[in-house]
Amino acid sequence: MKGKTLSSQSQGLVLSLLNYFQQEKDNGGPLLPLLAVQERVAQALSISLSTITRIQIFCFVSEKHVTIANLNKTLKEKELASISNSSLQRVLPTIGFKYKKDGNRRFLVEQSSIALLRTKCLRSYNDYVNTSSHQIVFMDETWIFSKGTYAKMNSGWHDMK
Known part of the structure; x- marks a missing residue:
């Protein structure tokens, strides 16, 4: 160059x-x-x-x-x-x-340590998903716009159906 x-x-x-x-x-x-x-x-x-x-x-x-x-x-x-x-x-x-x-x-x-941490995280997530009856919700702007809305200041989240 x-x-x-x-x-x-x-x-x-x-x-x-x-x-x-x-x-x-x-x-x-x-x-x-x-x-x-x-x-x-x-x-x-x-x-x-x-x-x-x-x-x-x-x-x-x-x-x-x-x-x-x-x-x-x-x-x-x-x-x-x-x-x-x-x-x-x-x-x-x-x-x-x-x-x-x-x-x-x-x-x-x-570095392998970073890849190892990512693998451990994904495995623990998978184990939790497979053994838990709870629904996992990822809270970011995508979830907010697709699943819920914040109606009033003190009323909390409401599922949109």
């Missing part, structure tokens, strides 16, 4: 990364725990967690291996960053990702 000018948005991301790592240097270590991968990326790039999640889901749904080239391509398509593959390769291990080999292919994965 030598000789090419970065867009103003890419320059902003580079400055955000530089500022974040300078803060970590001044702090004498990580600002956030190493296991908080998404939070570290969000803070380092000054972007939201939902943006990071959308990119991860997009790569998962499209059944792509998350490689440096694929990740960099996605970042460029979403106009989040325009950095070289080698720079991205140097940054990712410092924020909680590692490389794994599958045959002759190397690809990027989260």
Whole structure:
């Protein structure tokens, strides 16, 4: 990428990364725990967690291996960053990702401890769903708009039928 000018948005991301790592240097270590991968990326790039999640889901749904080239391509398509593959390769291990080999292919994965925690959470959720007679309700704006409404200040939630 030598000789090419970065867009103003890419320059902003580079400055955000530089500022974040300078803060970590001044702090004498990580600002956030190493296991908080998404939070570290969000803070380092000054972007939201939902943006990071959308990119991860997009790569998962499209059944792509998350490689440096694929990740960099996605970042460029979403106009989040325009950095070289080698720079991205140097940054990712410092924020909680590692490389794994599958045959002759190397690809990027989260640290095993994070994947283990996710698996434990999903298994305990599954066990609870299978053994409990209670209905599980996820409370977010989707549930609010589809299942209930808040009629008056002190009346509480009412199921819509």
